[in-house]
Amino acid sequence: MKNKPETAYVLVVDDEEGIRSGAERILNRMGLKVLTAARGNEALDIMEREDVSLVLLDLKMPGLDGMQVLKRIRESDQNILVIIITGYATVETAIEAMKQGAYDFIAKPFEPDHLRIVVNRAREKIRLTFEAENLELERKRTLSDLGTEKSRVRTIIESLPNGIVVTNSSGQVALMNPAFLRHIGFDTLSCITGEQISHYVKDDGFCRLVMEISQGSHPAVGDVPTYEFSPAEGKFLMARGRPVLGDENECLGAVIAVEDITALKLLDRLKSEFVAKVSHELRSPLSTIHEQIALVLKDMAGEESNDEKLILARAKEKTGGLISLIGDLLDLSRIEAGAVCHEPKPVNIDILLKNIVDFLGTRAKSRQQTLTLELPDYPLPSLTTDPMALESIFGNIITNAINYTQNGGKISVKAVLADNKLIIKVKDNGFGIEQAYIDKIFDKFFRVKNEKTRLITGTGLGLPIVKGLLKDLGGSIAVESTPGSGSVFTISIPV
């Protein structure tokens, strides 16, 4: 910000003492700070030292005359206004002086009012120039602030370790930071934005997600849509996206953050391998202990119930539980390693379901439950898949229905074909599941703990196994449940 013009001096330059003192008096009364000079050189010296905004300049002076002084002032500072003081005879010279850049002129001798008018006009001009200059300065500063802010945000985005890609509402890329380009294996220098996202990333699922978010198919609040993909052998990325909304809440495009999760994946794989290894090593000795306890218990069959027998029975139950946990852990490791349908063969669904229901029927009967199977009057198509995987899926769901239903309850299994999908509904009128746990029951080791389930043994791995197997088969599972009334598990497998 420049100094305010009111604080600057008015300089009166005239060789006539009377003019100098007269002008000084009038100007002082106007509240102005005044300096005077009798010669041109003296005036220029003062202007070097002091802040002068207006000069009243006599043209005719001994030594350096007014014209020369005016020329020097114009050369050194364009902002200082000069009012020429001149006698009648030299009006033409005054006009000439104005051509040379003087602002106004006043003829000698002048009336105080006349001087006041001329000086006030010049002051107004100085004030307006000052304001215009300050506005210009302000504008430049705002522009430079905006520029700095923009480049600061850009620097932040560019130095983020996570990849960022921004698209418009048509899915065209507007911005990619260097981390994103590195993640997807592009050269950071030669890559130009503006193409569709599919031009840069060759993964259909990722491009679909970006298009969906860009076109406003995902809400801006709530769960963040995520997608995991592998752009190259041994590299895994996790993408999370949000729509960018305009003032009217219209979707302007998408911002997608991409994180490298290769290390996490590796850690997860190592953990699964470790669990698989330990489980495998534990299975044989545990099975041996289990069988030996069973043998001892068989030998004691004739004896009356005693403490030893009770302890052994408890030990047998515990080892049985551990063996089933190990079995589930090994199944899960195999599924996570992607080793599911290794030997696909045609599987007749009608027969497979009948066998499972027959087999589990004994268990249901021991609890006075009715377990029914309802097949359509048309034959179900046979699926080419791993029969063990299907057995595990249906077996787990029906076993759960039996386990989590009171004695005397009802369980029904119903299969239909709809939209090229095999739909199997397993319905029970058992304990049901509270809404808060519906999503959690598919997490590893999650078990609902309440009065009713307290004594039911289980590993919490059945449903994660079912979900993993179904994912491999391209299928899905859904649950509807009412606590106290029962649950329906709906399995859908593409034919």
Ligand code: ADP
């Ligand atoms: P597990 O049966 O070994 O505990 P699962 O993963 O098969 O493990 O099931 C997880 C939890 O889901 C169970 O502990 C149980 O609380 C609940 N659950 C599963 N099926 C049913 C069902 N049909 N009715 C009520 N609760 C169920």
